[in-house]
Amino acid sequence: MGVLFLEYPKCSTCKKAKKWLEDNSVEFTDRHIKEENPTAEELSEWHKKSGLPLKKFFNTSGVLYKELKLKDKLPEMSEQEQLELLATDGMLVKRPLIIGENFVLVGFKEAEWEKLKK
Secondary structure (H helix, E strand, C coil): CCEEEEECCCCHHHHHHHHHHHHCCCCEEEEECCCCCCCHHHHHHHHHHHCCCHHHHECCCCHHHHHCCHHHHHHHCCHHHHHHHHCCCHHHECCCEEECCCCEEECCCHHHHHHHHC
16 A cells, blocks of 8 residues: 655655655655645544654744744644644645555654655
8 A cells, every 4th residue: 555645846855755755666645735735634633643742743944833923822722723723724734744554754754764665
């Protein structure tokens, strides 16, 4: 089974991650994170599967994150409110995201991605 790869094509990290997937013959379905924004339901499922804190799903270095002053607002928001906010704009979501049958990887850390080759 292939994996779902969510990317923003202009993002340099996403380009590196995509090249890594291709170089390592990992089958994947590509999805443009801005044009086909993840839903709150998808994000909730991925969050649970990842075992990561929800904050890791936010693109904290993004312009929109800073404009909305989310650093200060997120601690006050419920998990559901955070998921719904993430679902409003793909640019709020940390990328690339890769989703497999029993794993979710957020961002591109080559050492973590090595697991995909097994």
